[in-house]
Amino acid sequence: MPTALSLHGVRVSYGPVEALHGVDLAFPDGAVTALLGRNGAGRSTLLRTLAGLLTPTAGRIEWDGRDITRWTAAERARDGLALIPDGKGVFGGLSVRDNLTVFAGGATDITPALDAFPVLRKRLAQRAGTLSGGEQQMLAVSRALLRPSRVLLLDELSQGLAPRVVGQLYEVVTQLAAEKRAVVLVEQYAGEALRRADVAYVLRRGQVAFAGEPGELMTDGHVSLFD
Amino acid sequence: MLTVDLALAGLGVGAIAALAAVGLITSYRATGVFNLGFGALAMVIAYLLWQQVRVWDWPVVPAALFDVLVVAPVFGLLLERFVFRGLGRRGAGPAEMLAASLGVLVMLLGVAILTWGTESRLDPPALFGGPPIDLWGDATVSRAAVIELGVVVGVALLVAAVTRFTRFGADLRAVVDQRELAELTGVPADRVAAVGWAFGSMLAGLTGILLAPHLRLDPFGLTLLVLEIIGVAVVARLTSLPVAILVAVAIGVGQSELTRVQLTGRAQNLLQALQSNLFVVVLLLALLLLPRMVEVGARGTSPWTDPGARGRLPALWWLPYPLLLAAPLALGTEHLQSAQQVPALAIVFVSLVIVTGYAGQVSLGQAGFAGLGALIAASLVSGQFFGLPETPGLLALPLAALLVIPLGLLTGWPAIRRRGLALALTTFAVAAVVSRFVFAQPIFTTGLRLDHPWPFDDERAFYVLELLCLGLVLLLVRRLHQGRLGRMLVATRDSEGGAAASGVDVPNLKVFVFAVSAGVAALGGALLGMAGRAFDAQVFDPIQGLIWFAAVVVFGVDSAAGAVLAAALIVGLDSGTRPGMSVIVVGAGAVLLSRMPGGALATARRLWDSRPPESAPRAPVRLTARGEAVRARVRSRRPAEAPTGDGAGLPDAPAGGVS
Numbered sequence: 001m002p003t004a005l006s007l008h009g010v011r012v013s014y015g016p017v018e019a020l021h022g023v024d025l026a027f028p029d030g031a032v033t034a035l036l037g038r039n040g041a042g043r044s045t046l047l048r049t050l051a052g053l054l055t056p057t058a059g060r061i062e063w064d065g066r067d068i069t070r071w072t073a074a075e076r077a078r079d080g081l082a083l084i085p086d087g088k089g090v091f092g093g094l095s096v097r098d099n100l101t102v103f104a105g106g107a108t109d110i111t112p113a114l115d116a117f118p119v120l121r122k123r124l125a126q127r128a129g130t131l132s133g134g135e136q137q138m139l140a141v142s143r144a145l146l147r148p149s150r151v152l153l154l155d156e157l158s159q160g161l162a163p164r165v166v167g168q169l170y171e172v173v174t175q176l177a178a179e180k181r182a183v184v185l186v187e188q189y190a191g192e193a194l195r196r197a198d199v200a201y202v203l204r205r206g207q208v209a210f211a212g213e214p215g216e217l218m219t220d221g222h223v224s225l226f227d
Numbered sequence: 228m229l230t231v232d233l234a235l236a237g238l239g240v241g242a243i244a245a246l247a248a249v250g251l252i253t254s255y256r257a258t259g260v261f262n263l264g265f266g267a268l269a270m271v272i273a274y275l276l277w278q279q280v281r282v283w284d285w286p287v288v289p290a291a292l293f294d295v296l297v298v299a300p301v302f303g304l305l306l307e308r309f310v311f312r313g314l315g316r317r318g319a320g321p322a323e324m325l326a327a328s329l330g331v332l333v334m335l336l337g338v339a340i341l342t343w344g345t346e347s348r349l350d351p352p353a354l355f356g357g358p359p360i361d362l363w364g365d366a367t368v369s370r371a372a373v374i375e376l377g378v379v380v381g382v383a384l385l386v387a388a389v390t391r392f393t394r395f396g397a398d399l400r401a402v403v404d405q406r407e408l409a410e411l412t413g414v415p416a417d418r419v420a421a422v423g424w425a426f427g428s429m430l431a432g433l434t435g436i437l438l439a440p441h442l443r444l445d446p447f448g449l450t451l452l453v454l455e456i457i458g459v460a461v462v463a464r465l466t467s468l469p470v471a472i473l474v475a476v477a478i479g480v481g482q483s484e485l486t487r488v489q490l491t492g493r494a495q496n497l498l499q500a501l502q503s504n505l506f507v508v509v510l511l512l513a514l515l516l517l518p519r520m521v522e523v524g525a526r527g528t529s530p531w532t533d534p535g536a537r538g539r540l541p542a543l544w545w546l547p548y549p550l551l552l553a554a555p556l557a558l559g560t561e562h563l564q565s566a567q568q569v570p571a572l573a574i575v576f577v578s579l580v581i582v583t584g585y586a587g588q589v590s591l592g593q594a595g596f597a598g599l600g601a602l603i604a605a606s607l608v609s610g611q612f613f614g615l616p617e618t619p620g621l622l623a624l625p626l627a628a629l630l631v632i633p634l635g636l637l638t639g640w641p642a643i644r645r646r647g648l649a650l651a652l653t654t655f656a657v658a659a660v661v662s663r664f665v666f667a668q669p670i671f672t673t674g675l676r677l678d679h680p681w682p683f684d685d686e687r688a689f690y691v692l693e694l695l696c697l698g699l700v701l702l703l704v705r706r707l708h709q710g711r712l713g714r715m716l717v718a719t720r721d722s723e724g725g726a727a728a729s730g731v732d733v734p735n736l737k738v739f740v741f742a743v744s745a746g747v748a749a750l751g752g753a754l755l756g757m758a759g760r761a762f763d764a765q766v767f768d769p770i771q772g773l774i775w776f777a778a779v780v781v782f783g784v785d786s787a788a789g790a791v792l793a794a795a796l797i798v799g800l801d802s803g804t805r806p807g808m809s810v811i812v813v814g815a816g817a818v819l820l821s822r823m824p825g826g827a828l829a830t831a832r833r834l835w836d837s838r839p840p841e842s843a844p845r846a847p848v849r850l851t852a853r854g855e856a857v858r859a860r861v862r863s864r865r866p867a868e869a870p871t872g873d874g875a876g877l878p879d880a881p882a883g884g885v886s
Contacts, residue, residue: 082411
């Protein structure tokens with residue numbers, strides 16, 4: 001599998017505290033990568049760094065062979081890198097229709113999102129902040145459907161949602177991955193993510209503690225990695 | 228004069244108020260910041276036009292166009308770039324944004340005072356002149372009022388069209404709602420926010436230029452008028468431009484119609500006060516009675532300011548304070564008289580630390596409490612307090628503080644259900660109402676005398692008395708900040724819900740803190756009055772209260788030591804340099820708050836305690852057989868680029884990718 005996105009010796013700090021200690025990772029194109037680890041392992045930090053919201057103190061990030069370490073979040077987004085952040089993926093003060101309009105980047109056709117998540121059709125005039133958690137997550141994932149993205153980063157997609165909603169979301173994500181995208185799933189709990197993933201990484205205390213196939217992680221007794 | 232004529236006369240005031248309110252609301256919706264500096268920017272642009280036309284002889288229309296279309300937007304761009312972008316990027320809450328905008332207000336006031344002085348200019352240039360327009364019979368309407376109303380409606384229509392029907396409007400609302408997510412969506416947030424700030428500042432400039440000809444131009448008057456018009460924006464719930472225009476016109480007309488009503492005696496005085504201060508009354512009533520405003524931008528319960536990480540205090544950190552405070556005792560009488568303001572002002576500032584720093588309740592109205600303390604002390608000493616005989620000054624001091632406490636309780640009551648912007652505006656409105664309906668009324672202020680109390684008549688003895696009072700207040704603060712009560716206050720500040728769930732009686736605690744803070748501010752105000760040997764309403768102007776608040780925030784809103792330093796700095800700068808210099812310094816500090824979380828003292832402590840970033844020890848990495856193979860392959864391909872660490876993780880070269 002060709003690599004879409006890679007990190008080389010990336011270090012990220014919050015003030016005096018270093019959260020990522022020289023991480024080297026590669027995310028293959030056209031596949032789903034599961035990035036796992038317990039709370040505080042550095043998963044969300046890594047995702048935010050990939051998206052351009054955090055700047056590494058050392059190391060570099062490459063995308064299709066280009067060094068994008070100093071690119072802003074908006075530049076990466078316009079070039080096709082989409083991060084759906086944990087629980088904050090919608091504009092709560094805007095209506096659902098306005099959210100979809102902004103997600104579509106000015107395009108007027110928002111039907112792909114409404115076809116994938118029909119429940120949103122009934123909520124178009126409603127403020128996004130008043131939607132249920134599952135509906136908000138559907139709206140957030142709609143961004144990937146409305147704007148052509150080549151790398152999709154999903155932070156805690158399933159957090160706090162009913163299994164039926166999680167299943168629906170993962171179906172859409174799997175379809176997106178099949179369209180030659182690199183999809184990175186960040187989850188605290190492995191189950192659904194590992195079932196959908198082609199590659200798995202486990203972060204522990206800001207470092208990579210496991211890299212391999214999801215099957216190995218599920219069968220080789222790597223439970224201690226999550227301690 | 229007929230009622231219709233009065234209504235038409237009131238239209239002019241209504242049009243101006245509508246313009247200011249539309250500008251305030253539009254600026255708020257476009258930037259996500261309720262810009263308290265809006266009025267100050269309007270004032271500075273009005274002064275600039277005065278300078279260009281009256282001093283440099285520029286033609287009025289080109290000068291006004293230059294100011295509105297170039298100077299004001301450029302200023303907005305600078306504000307966005309150097310003040311608000313940093314705050315927006317780190318997700319600062321609305322309260323911190325408000326503090327920064329207060330800094331803008333204070334700094335612009337300082338610039339205006341230093342540049343143009345505090346005297347009133349009676350000849351601000353008018354953009355629209357000409358004879359009034361004849362309607363029917365003898366009825367006429369001001370041409371300027373009609374044009375200004377037209378401008379307001381035009382601006383409102385333009386704003387509505389852009390925000391609802393254009394992609395830029397959607398992007399702008401997205402950036403205001405959640406800047407980070409907007410960036411992730413590909414929206415150039417910095418550029419969009421800059422346009423929002425430029426447009427908001429342009430409206431401020433337009434407001435100032437159109438307002439000035441109707442007023443005397445002075446730094447405080449125009450700024451305060453715009454702040455009072457906030458009431459119109461509050462009635463419109465910070466969202467509806469048509470409602471704002473209608474309410475502004477209604478108040479303008481109502482104000483005009485009130486001149487017809489004639490009463491007798493004190494009732495007439497009260498009516499006149501109501502008539503000339505109707506906007507302030509509307510502001511207070513709207514905040515107390517109407518439903519919550521529709522706020523935009525970062526939501527949540529972030530504390531007033533980011534306290535930042537705490538640094539370690541150096542040894543003997545407290546030593547300079549007693550030395551600093553005792554030093555004036557060695558000065559001559561003239562300097563000692565100036566220095567007498569320091570302990571008094573420090574006590575007022577400490578009252579802010581109690582209510583805002585410890586309890587997290589924004590109070591922009593401490594000048595009102597301090598002024599009431601001075602006024603009541605003067606009334607007691609003069610024997611004019613509701614028939615009480617003349618009271619010795621030393622007894623009047625604590626009595627004044629005790630008598631202001633009930634007003635603190637009343638102000639604390641709205642705080643039970645309000646926070647952030649709504650609470651800040653409510654406390655400011657209370658101070659404005661007290662200033663207009665008490666301090667500005669001759670019935671309360673004539674025939675008062677105030678002096679150093681016996682047996683502290685001597686300048687040095689009075690200064691010692693002030694130091695004793697400050698010491699007592701600092702002991703009270705220490706008591707409030709430590710132990711169970713201190714923990715309850717901090718818990719309430721950080722999370723009201725969490726504190727309530729832990730058994731803290733949050734509503735009563737808030738009211739209690741407001742009451743204590745009001746009493747302390749009143750004590751400081753009474754001392755301030757005694758130091759100046761008179762009650763001076765100017766000292767307790769609501770705008771002065773905003774400057775005090777900014778000063779305390781700059782030095783660390785939860786630091787009593789910072790409050791004492793802030794008082795010393797303000798008095799020292801104004802006595803040692805030019806009046807207004809302290810305002811500029813405080814304003815500059817406030818706009819730099821995004822770069823000094825927790826204020827100047829906390830930043831200094833962090834710098835003192837600065838350490839290089841910690842690197843966590845590397846944990847051994849367990850690679851799978853596939854991982855080992857990939858690592859070996861990558862290293863063999865790029866021997867010159869060894870991994871920076873111990874090789875943790877997988878491939879550091881994407882060439883072959885993960886297979």
